[in-house]
Amino acid sequence: MKRIRTGIIGIGYLGYHHLRNIKKIEYFDIVGINDINKERLDSIASEFSVKPFYDQDKLIEESDAIFILTTTSSHYNIAKKALEKGKHCFVEKPLTFSLEEADELVNLAKSKNVLLQTGYVERFNPAFIAVKKIIKEPLFIESHRLSPFTGRSDDLSVVLDLMVHDIDIVLYFVKSPLKSISATGVPIISNYIDIANARLEFENGATANITASRISKDKMRKIRFFQRYSYISINLLENYAEIYNLKMIDGKMCIERNVEKGKNIEPLYLEDLSFAEAILGIKEPEIRPEEARESLYVATIILEKISESLRKL
Incomplete structure (x- = not known):
């Protein structure tokens, strides 16, 4: 070998x-x-x-x-x-x-x-992997990525530190040009933006509302997808997803709830394994460099919008 x-x-x-x-x-x-x-x-x-x-x-x-x-x-x-x-x-x-x-x-x-x-390690989160195939054409996406301040990554904003993970996930599912971006954020305990919110609107009508903070008391990594007749909530921290589907049961329209538990495998291990398998030609690369560039592009616009909002204060 x-x-x-x-x-x-x-x-x-x-x-x-x-x-x-x-x-x-x-x-x-x-x-x-x-x-x-x-x-x-x-x-x-x-x-x-x-x-x-x-x-x-x-x-x-x-x-x-x-x-x-x-x-x-x-x-x-x-x-x-x-x-x-x-x-x-x-x-x-x-x-x-x-x-x-x-x-x-x-x-x-x-x-x-x-x-x-x-x-972008969340692409390898087992809870994400467990349900990604059922997320087809999301119309509204809402994510919250909150973390206590660690002192690490003190050379960049929370947008590039944390929010960029969720930007990557949103762009993975919404294959449509961006129509508009609005964003706000503020520095609290560092010289960079520590908490931020961005709203992305796409040409196909989809909307994503993304919040990231590194000054929270507790950790949270949740992302919710709303699409026709279904709602999928992924708890990336606790490694499970909830799926709600509108179904006809005994002649009545009902909401059916199912829970998918991710496999007990460390996402970082899967990420590093994916890199090796792509090098060896065993599998196609999971994350293309053009995708990383696109996420950076959106993050850059978000930071520009935040700078604009701060100048108005």
Whole structure:
């Protein structure tokens, strides 16, 4: 069996958990790991019995695929170096800060004929997987992604930190051009937007109302889909979905409720496995780089709308 020589750059919170899952996947052969924090690098390398690389370029050179799990501001430069050398790249979301950088990476991956995947892990949430086939043409989508403040991802807004997951899901289901976007948001405890709400309206009549906060007391990750004669509510945090269908029972119109429980598999494991299977040609890529670019585009407009609203205050 062919194994993928793999390097991991960035072993903070997410990097640690990616490494833990990558170790379980037989398709990966971990060449080594790299991080700007040398003390942490040595500690994690020892814990997982992998080689620490103090030279990022050398790790890229010796690998077939690179996981880029660093701060968003460094995604572009690292990914560009790796792609130019013909390496497959997994980049945590968002792909980059700017659309210009994203476009360059997408085009570079195409020209080098390598895979560029972005970390939209909710696509691999078992509850999402369990019901995605029954979500056909949603007319209204409502999502709430709330989290306590962690201090991580302090180099970007809640829109790029959290909301972008739900933007990705909305765009996955609504295959229609955007008609309009309105948004509001405010910074509370950081220098960036900490809580935001966006309303997306599409040419086909669908509407999505998306709320994200990183200053909540409790966690919540719910997304609801309303379509003709049915309503699907996915609890991404608790790993189950509720499906409500309008049905004729004994000559009467009734609402039938069913619950779908997601499989007990870690989404991050499925995400990393999907990357390996796409590289090896076992399966088609689950997330195309053009989709990551489109989510970034919508997030960028949302941030522009928020800036406009703040200037009016």
